[in-house]
Amino acid sequence: MQEARYQLSGRVRASAAPPIPLAAQWAAEYSPTAADPLINLSQGVPGAPPPQAMLDKLADATRDPTTTGYGALAGDASLRLAVADNVERVYGPPAQEDFRVTADNAFYATMLALAEPGDEIILPTPWYFNHQMSLEQLGLSLVPLPCHAPDFLPSPKDCIDLISDRTRAIVLVSPNNPTGAIYPRELISRFAVLAQARNIALILDETYRDFVDGPPHHLFAKTDWPAYLIHLFSFSKSYAIPGHRLGGLIASRTFLAQVSKLLDCIQICPARPAQRVVEWAIGAMSDWRDGVKHELQSRQNVFRELLEGVDGWEVATGGAYFAYVKHPFEGVPSQKVSQYLAARVGIITLPGTFFSPPFDRIDEDRYIRFSIANVDEATLRRVPARLKRLNELWPTLPH
Amino acid sequence: MQEARYQLSGRVRASAAPPIPLAAQWAAEYSPTAADPLINLSQGVPGAPPPQAMLDKLADATRDPTTTGYGALAGDASLRLAVADNVERVYGPPAQEDFRVTADNAFYATMLALAEPGDEIILPTPWYFNHQMSLEQLGLSLVPLPCHAPDFLPSPKDCIDLISDRTRAIVLVSPNNPTGAIYPRELISRFAVLAQARNIALILDETYRDFVDGPPHHLFAKTDWPAYLIHLFSFSKSYAIPGHRLGGLIASRTFLAQVSKLLDCIQICPARPAQRVVEWAIGAMSDWRDGVKHELQSRQNVFRELLEGVDGWEVATGGAYFAYVKHPFEGVPSQKVSQYLAARVGIITLPGTFFSPPFDRIDEDRYIRFSIANVDEATLRRVPARLKRLNELWPTLPH
Known part of the structure; x- marks a missing residue:
């Protein structure tokens, strides 16, 4: 052969x-x-x-011929609105009221939009292996920020020592994958202050957010978040639909304009049937x-x-x-x-x-x-x- | 703001x-x-x-809870088998009987698997803009191979002069986007010979293949295609489901092992409901x-x-x-x-x-x-x- x-x-x-x-x-x-x-x-x-009502709606949306066609590059407008409302409900009223887009593969696209080979990304360890693999594949330098037992929380103080001229971002995942550690709000705030002070991006992956009590942090409600924050979210876990491959990212307009160029090439538009149903499910499935x-x-x-x-x-x-x-x-x-x-x-x-x-x-x-x-x-x-x-x-x- | x-x-x-x-x-x-x-x-x-029968099947597949879950990284096995059968039907019996995987975003992943910044990719002009944008975003050097009126066919002779030590691939799209030019089988064969002689990849994007008479080329049936060919296909056009974002690539096992690492990070698995239905539609929708x-x-x-x-x-x-x-x-x-x-x-x-x-x-x-x-x-x-x-x-x- x-x-x-x-x-x-x-x-x-x-x-x-x-x-x-x-x-x-x-x-x-x-x-x-x-x-x-x-x-x-x-x-x-x-x-x-997901519950039967959602499966039925997924079936209805999929039978509708309009979802067989291309949709908006940034995701369907009505889903983006529903996400915006949900952000307000979960985190409190945001200081700015804009900047939402949906996509799967958000981490890959975010890394491509932020950094070029040789640039450095700070990643707490243990890390999510798809994050590490993505950086490796893109030729980005991974700078580990070791977290230790018993709580496996990253230290902002340790992080300061790792920042160089080539640092482009700090990546946090909370609740964490793999440790399950739920980062305290104050800890997330300290990383936000650090990122903002050093003009680097804070990438916050909150895929498992909906399984934690209370607002996970106050960044949206109380800080100038577009200046530093890139927020990643997946609909896979909260809505039990990983097979539909749907996620989202929230960031400044500046960043979204750049990431859109990448998403146009990587996916053209997010898969459509689930978009229509998640729009409904955000409100209807909260119980x-x-x-x-x-x-x-x-x-x-x-x-x-x-x-x-x-x-x-x-x-x-x-x-x-x-x-x-x-x-x-x-x-x-x-x-x-x-x-x-x-x-x-x-x-x-x-x-x-x-x-x-x-x-x-x-x-x-x-x-x-x-x-x-x-x-x-x-x-x-x-x-x-x-x-x-x-x-x-x-x-x-x-x- | x-x-x-x-x-x-x-x-x-x-x-x-x-x-x-x-x-x-x-x-x-x-x-x-x-x-x-x-x-x-x-x-x-x-x-x-797509026809109502396909919309109904899409709805049924989507209502089935199993399609809400993750699937195989390389695509569902039964779809891959159906694609293999279809390749045989369209192109004649392949010299080797293996190497199929499904994915959307196949071009992006292929480029990442083949080349690093500074490497060169030969792209006939006019090109498909998402190909050009992808290369730009990945820092790959795009080497244009100009095609001219009246037929806009790329010349293998002109191509030879463009090949350097850093050339990693020649990309052909037939039927072409944007010109609609349908490349003659003999022309595709000449590029295959060239790619094989120079140990570079021939990337053949046949998204519009099903709208052309007869076998589009004889590479699968008559050549040692795994040595040089990376074949890209989309289900968007043949099955009228661009909103489902499903495509595929056929290449050697060596290549697929590498591209799988990328697809694991970019998409984990292809979106699932359409996979089940395309498996049926490949045969059932041929009329x-x-x-x-x-x-x-x-x-x-x-x-x-x-x-x-x-x-x-x-x-x-x-x-x-x-x-x-x-x-x-x-x-x-x-x-x-x-x-x-x-x-x-x-x-x-x-x-x-x-x-x-x-x-x-x-x-x-x-x-x-x-x-x-x-x-x-x-x-x-x-x-x-x-x-x-x-x-x-x-x-x-x-x-």
């Missing part, structure tokens, strides 16, 4: 393979049974589909979203308690979809533990190494991300027995 | 604004009436929605597609004849969606003519300047793209009277 004989980008060849399929492969060795099914806690996926929020909050508590019953396993941080779990095996890399979790006891997770630059000390590589949103509580209750089984098996496993 | 105070990518700032919204603005001066409505022949859009093909072929003939009745206006090339039309006004840039077409006689088109580097001689800037797929034949029949009106008005217009 003939293979490609043309040259490929060195950057892209050097960049890591997608981690989710890799983790799924580890489970190939596991033989699931009815009593012991495979439990997939790797990719963050909504545990339940449903609150229900999911309470369910996830309760599940975080349940999971923490469940792990208290297992020797050596402990939830370090947790929030929204994720629990960041400390494993009991000193001197063993998290990837090894994740592999055995999948292969021997049928739980697919993502090891901390997937979210981190190489660790200085093996002790730091002790965390594993469990996406506890993926399954119902009954399934989650199967986890402790599996972890105990791994503890028992451990001395017999090849290392 | 506060504007962004952070820095933006110089590349992106220097790149052109999206052309379609710009052209739409020219029509703001036009006052449409029931007798003289605005005729939008700018963006290439399907003139009619419908043939009907659209015949309709477009007939419309190309009708439009050519219609323009024969108008002084000075002439179809230079035409195929699939587009007619590339020579305007009668010597020494006047195409953009000026397009502006007046929109503002004074209510026809939105895209001027040749949007598809070209700056012209050496003003005489070359004489072409305008009419997307004649957009409207029904009755609407198309309104065009000659409008062009005649512009001819009459012309001496009175400010220049």
